[in-house]
C-alpha cells in the first residue's frame with residue numbers, strides 16, 4: 386500500500402501514529418486517518434501493537450497492512466502485531482420499509498436479460514465478501530431457475546425449521562442461504578402468478594432466522610417484473626448491482642434494470658460485465674465472443690461505475706456446476722481478484738451511504 390508521506394527515523398508513538406494514519410487503502414483515496422480506523426497503538430521493546438477498526442470487512446488486507454506498517458515505521462514485519470476489527474452498521478433503505486432482524490444490509494443483484502451470469506456473480510461476490518471477514522447471506526429469489534443451492538454447494542441440504550421459521554442453510558464458507566429451490570418444485574413455480582411469486586419471496590426473507598448477517602445478496606430473477614416490484618415496495622434494499630454481458634441485446638435490458646432501480650430510489654452501486662472476453666486455453670488468444678466493452682460503455686453512458694469485467698472462463702463454469710466457488714477463488718487467483726475488487730468497491734460505497742437509525746429509538750405505539 387502506498388504512503389502519503391515517508392516517516393522520519395527514530396520514532397515516537399506520535400510519529401508512528403502519523404506514519405500509520407498516512408497509509409492509503411488499496412484502490413481508493415481513503416487513508417487510515419480518513420477512516421478514523423486507528424483505535425489502539427502501543428510500542429514496547431521494538432514491537433508495535435496496532436488495532437484498526439473499519440466500517441467494512443478488511444481481513445483480506447491483513448498481510449498488506451502489516452507490510453505497509455512495517456515500511457512506514459521502519460520496523461520488521463515480525464514485530465508488527467495487528468488486530469483488525471470491523472463494525473458494520475445498517476444503512477438507509479427506501480422510505481417506509483423497515484429493516485429485518487438479523488440482516489444489516491441487502492444488496493440486490495439484478496440483470497435485465499436471463500443467462501448473463503447473475504447467479505454466478507452473486508455466488509462469487511458472496512464468497513469474496515465472506516473471505517474478507519463479513520457475515521454473508523444469499524437469498525435466491527430466482528423463482529424461474531433457482532441455482533444458488535447448486536452454486537453454493539448446498540443442493541443436498543434442506544433448511545431446518547424452528548419456532549415456525551426456517552434456519553438458512555450454511556455452506557462451507559459460512560454463507561447463510563435460502564432459496565425458493567429448497568421449498569418448492571421449480572416445475573410448479575414457473576407457472577405461478579405474480580402475487581404468489583411475491584409472497585414466496587417475502588416468506589423466504591421474513592420467515593427465516595438470519596444469524597447476524599452483515600450483507601445479504603438477493604439473486605433476482607431476470608427482468609423487471611413482479612419480484613422486482615415486491616423488492617422495491619416491501620424489502621429493505623440498501624443498494625443494487627447490475628450484471629450484463631457486453632452484447633447489445635443484454636445491454637438494452639440492463640439499461641431497463643438500471644432505470645427501474647433509479648425510479649424506485651434504490652441506489653445502483655455499479656455494473657458488472659460478465660463473459661467480457663474468452664481466453665483460449667490452448668493458445669491464450671483473447672476473443673470478445675459477446676462483443677467488447679459493452680458494459681463499460683453502458684456504465685459511461687449511464688454514469689454508473691463499472692465494477693469488474695469477468696472473462697468467459699471454463700473454470701468458472703465448472704466450479705459453478707459443481708458448487709465449488711470457494712475452491713475456484715483459491716486456485717484461480719486472477720478471477721478471485723476480479724471478484725474481490727468488485728466486492729471491495731461495493732462495500733466501500735455502502736459504507737459512504739447514510740445510516741439507518743430506525744432501530745436506534747424505541748418504537749412507541751399510541752393506542
Ligand SMILES: Nc1ncnc2c1ncn2[C@@H]1O[C@H](COP(=O)(O)OP(=O)(O)OP(=O)(O)O)[C@@H](O)[C@H]1O
Pocket residue numbers: 496498499500501502503504505506527530532606607659660695696697698699701702703705706
Ligand atoms: N464468466 C463465466 N464464464 C463461464 N461460464 C459462466 C460465466 N458466468 C456464468 N457462466 C455460466 O453460464 C450459465 C448461466 O449463468 P447464471 O445461471 O449465473 O446466469 P443467470 O443470469 O443467473 O441466469 P438466469 O437468467 O437463468 O437466472 C451457467 O452455466 C454458468 O456457470
